[in-house]
Amino acid sequence: MTGLYKKDIIGQGDYAYSVPFFGESRPLLIDQLFSEKSVLEYEIELSKKNIIRKGKKLSVEIFAPNLSKGKGAFLKETASPLFDANGKLVGAIESIRDITERKQSEEAIKQSYRNLQKTMEGTVRAIVALAEKRDPYAAGHQTRVSRLACAVAREMDLPGEQIEGIRVAGLLHDIGKVYIPTDILNKPTRLTDIEMMLIKTHPSVGSEILEIIPFNWPVAQIALQHHERLNGSGYPAGLSGSEILLEAKILAVADVVEAMSNHRPYRPALGKDKALEEICNNSGILYDSDAVDVCLRVFTKNDFKFT
Numbered sequence: 001m002t003g004l005y006k007k008d009i010i011g012q013g014d015y016a017y018s019v020p021f022f023g024e025s026r027p028l029l030i031d032q033l034f035s036e037k038s039v040l041e042y043e044i045e046l047s048k049k050n051i052i053r054k055g056k057k058l059s060v061e062i063f064a065p066n067l068s069k070g071k072g073a074f075l076k077e078t079a080s081p082l083f084d085a086n087g088k089l090v091g092a093i094e095s096i097r098d099i100t101e102r103k104q105s106e107e108a109i110k111q112s113y114r115n116l117q118k119t120m121e122g123t124v125r126a127i128v129a130l131a132e133k134r135d136p137y138a139a140g141h142q143t144r145v146s147r148l149a150c151a152v153a154r155e156m157d158l159p160g161e162q163i164e165g166i167r168v169a170g171l172l173h174d175i176g177k178v179y180i181p182t183d184i185l186n187k188p189t190r191l192t193d194i195e196m197m198l199i200k201t202h203p204s205v206g207s208e209i210l211e212i213i214p215f216n217w218p219v220a221q222i223a224l225q226h227h228e229r230l231n232g233s234g235y236p237a238g239l240s241g242s243e244i245l246l247e248a249k250i251l252a253v254a255d256v257v258e259a260m261s262n263h264r265p266y267r268p269a270l271g272k273d274k275a276l277e278e279i280c281n282n283s284g285i286l287y288d289s290d291a292v293d294v295c296l297r298v299f300t301k302n303d304f305k306f307t
Helices: 016-022 029-033 039-048 101-134 140-156 161-171 173-179 193-199 202-210 219-225 246-261 273-282 290-300
Strands: 052-054 057-064 075-083 091-098
Touching: 016 246, 029 057, 029 075, 029 091, 057 101, 075 101, 101 140, 101 161, 101 173, 140 161, 140 246, 161 219, 161 246, 202 219, 219 246, 246 273, 246 290, 273 290
Parallel strands: none
Antiparallel strands: 052 057, 057 075, 075 091
């Protein structure tokens, strides 16, 4: 496995037996078993070297650059202590296994996953661009909503994966508006009842579109629910309270704040203060109180800005 001769390893003192593996003199795993350091120092040293301890047995995965004719090899070392009848440590057995092929396979899988993530991100950005081409007044709206929603989610200390789902859902939450005629989206006057009914279909249409994409998060459901309200007065399903996903509650707050803060075809921008007043006045009624409190903190204490 190693391509090394016994004479290069056996009988070499002062850690010189490690030179054929690493090109330098250094302790191998078995030396850790005979360490005379305190328990705390010992555990800290194991942690620094990524050594795993299970009971009395130690194991570590390393890269030995001098093996395989200079190409290097990944090895898994395992050191097991030997005790005499009185429980005294008298020796140890260390085994070394070549895991290069496994490591290469793992790296290939990781690279494939990274490529898939890039493709998915490119798909998301393309969909966002398509939606904003049809609705120039909302250009940047989804991106800004996504940024605010993520800022709120981070302040709420949500897990990274959940925040990523909120980010993607924020970028795509209005994709259903591709179904709405542009003359309605850009109408500078008040919408008729029929036009408003058509506008209210965009969460359902968006959800149907997003369900096609195999996201790792409930993106379609978040988009479907982002106009639902705590008291059941929202749309499209009139959900209330715990029926609404937390991610959708956060997105609802971010969506309202961004929409009121910026210009729309039918009105000028109302400004950040009016937007924050809206969510504050309706906290616990229309909007989730935790999401509202954190959103206010994001602006007042963290000085959040859309640009």
